[in-house]
Amino acid sequence: MSMKICLVTSAEGPRLVHRQQWLQVLMQKQIVSSDTELEIVNLAKHTHSHRAYVEGLYFELLQSAYNVEAVLQAQKQGYDAAVIACYFDPGLEAAREVARIPVVGLAEASMAYASLLAKKKRSIAIIAVAEKGVLKTYDVIDKYGLTEQLISNRPVRHIPLEIYGAAGTSGKAADVKVAVNEYIKVARECIKDGAEIVITGCAGLGPMLAVEGVFDIDGVPVMDPVSVAVKTAESLVDLQKLGLKLSRKLMYRPPVSEDISIKERAHFGFV
Incomplete structure (x- = not known):
């Protein structure tokens, strides 16, 4: 069964090119399964300055919400898993709470x-x-x-x-x-x-x-x-076939219904 995994990123220019090149290598060398597709999903909004994000606590907080929204959009577009492409794992736990697909942090x-x-x-x-x-x-x-x-x-x-x-x-x-x-x-x-x-x-x-x-x-x-996170995402999708999924017992239990969640996101301008 084919699988689609996306890399959620704010990168542009050559920084994005290196990611794209390496994802192609992972597929060409079959580091991932031959029927696994790897694609880039860019954030709707992100900092213009790389320094603002890498060194800024406030700017990382702002961008984290867009990471979560990008994961939700990826899910809507049919991706089976998402990788948040930043080593600080911004928005990772929040994304896991609201998304139904596996989400992996670097x-x-x-x-x-x-x-x-x-x-x-x-x-x-x-x-x-x-x-x-x-x-x-x-x-x-x-x-x-x-x-x-x-x-x-x-x-x-x-x-x-x-x-x-x-x-x-x-x-x-x-x-x-x-x-x-x-x-x-x-x-x-x-x-x-x-x-x-x-x-x-x-x-x-x-x-x-x-x-x-x-x-x-x-x-x-x-x-x-990035390579390790992509392979982890692929494994998590496969292990779901055994019923091994994210625990929703407490930490990642959705706080409200999906309908209310959509209304809350709309209130903040995300829907």
């Missing part, structure tokens, strides 16, 4: 999968973009109760947003090379401090590195969170 999926590839405690490092992005990443991992899986010394580090921004905005080979080299330098510092696996904590940088063939640094796996 941080949650990558951390869960990394624990299968390295020892359970003090083995994982994450490389984010932007200094404030480091703090936001810590908050996400702590919320999931997975902090103990991280290496002890500075487990979340970053490459400068200016370096990633130049590569993501221009798409020029020279700029991409600078970003890749900076990432490798930071990754080696993490490995020196005990990392057995390095996760790329960015939905744009992960595919960029994957397109450039960076999957291993000095014998340590480098994880693209």
Whole structure:
């Protein structure tokens, strides 16, 4: 049975191109099943400045609502699952509450999968973009109760947003090379401090590195969170055939009927 999975993203220009290129590779190399379709769904509204989103708490909050709405629109359009393409997992729990399809976040999926590839405690490092992005990443991992899986010394580090921004905005080979080299330098510092696996904590940088063939640094796996999240979404759809679905017992129990939910969304201008 065919399956359609969408990547919900605010990316534009070369940053979007890297995502599109990598999704094509996942399908061409049959990393996903041959009858699984991967497509991009763009947000109706998003920040114009990448820095506003990566470093802004308020702007992330604003955009989170549009992530949820994009998931609901994807569901309406017949997608079987959705991946929210941001490592902060903005709007993930809210989307799960109101959507009927599986919704996957990059941080949650990558951390869960990394624990299968390295020892359970003090083995994982994450490389984010932007200094404030480091703090936001810590908050996400702590919320999931997975902090103990991280290496002890500075487990979340970053490459400068200016370096990633130049590569993501221009798409020029020279700029991409600078970003890749900076990432490798930071990754080696993490490995020196005990990392057995390095996760790329960015939905744009992960595919960029994957397109450039960076999957291993000095014998340590480098994880693209987009690939892992897509495979997780695919697995969740398949496991529904066994009746294994999102628990609606309490946390993700819809607070109101679907009719009232539509009225509430309309009140806020989303319908």
